[in-house]
Amino acid sequence: MSTRLAVFLAAITALGCGAAFAATLNVGSSHLWAGSQTLTKGTCTLSGTTATTDTYVDEHAATSSFGSATTLNVSPKMNNRTWSFVRFDLSSCNIPSTGGADSATLSVRITGAPSSSRTIDVAPVGATWSGTTSWNGAQTLSYGSTTTSFATGTTSNVTKSITVTVDVDALIKSGTANYGWRLSDSGGNANTATVFASSEAATATDRPQLVINYEK
């Protein structure tokens, strides 16, 4: 009995596999190429150091620069507006232009919160700047569309995570110069300011940081 069963099962299995062969042989007989590309994933964390370029500019001190300040200020107050700038050197991440960012998060630490929550706009900068750039110099730069905005809240010593994936992905692919981002408050005139820790802040963990989850 067991012998008959074994014969029966073997015959059924063989017939089934025969059908599978027939199905694939039809496909294989046409001009066919198949291949794949496996992506390598990784994470690159760029933490602010004194070598990281960041600064702020002040409308009230239009020819002054603040590249060595320990803070980055953002204020919407008319005639006293301040903008902040931050950028990171992506070259140490060694991501080829054929790669890309799966996600990228810019983190900034609010060390001095405004009295009422403000909305900070984050926009890519389209031209070169440095720690010696002044308010007047910042007016000659070009800026891209706001990538994202975030609310400051009214609590100091909190870290804000800002998604900048699309900007970093484009930077990786273009291989062009990286001019970082501008942080500004375009919410209308108000006598208030948001203060962030800069890359010169004494506490290293307070400094701006960029985390890139990439593929290549």
Added chain:
Amino acid sequence: MKLLAKFLGVALAVAATFAACGAAATLALGSRSVSAGNASVTSCGVSSLAATRKVDNSGNVTQVDVAGIPATCAGATLSIALVSSAGAALASSSTTLTGCTTTCAATFTGLGTISAANVARFSFGATGP
């Protein structure tokens, strides 16, 4: 007769085992989206392909581009699948290669909401011309 039956049973079992192995090797080609694998039949001279994708600020894939396809592939159908680390096809699409000059290129959009972080592999298939 009993001995013959036993012999046939063993022989068929062995044959079925080899057939099962063969089927496993070729099933990938039989799937609709054509996943990874080695094909013994080449198509229009393509030996390898590489894709780049664009994302939105949420990290979702908005576009996949494949460039550097041999011009001899003009008229062929190029299929692509975005595959997870578990081997699941997250999205797939196909297009006919046209407008080729020195090389062909293909752009795939409308792939749905697929997080780039979940894409571990691109699988390609070229059929024809």
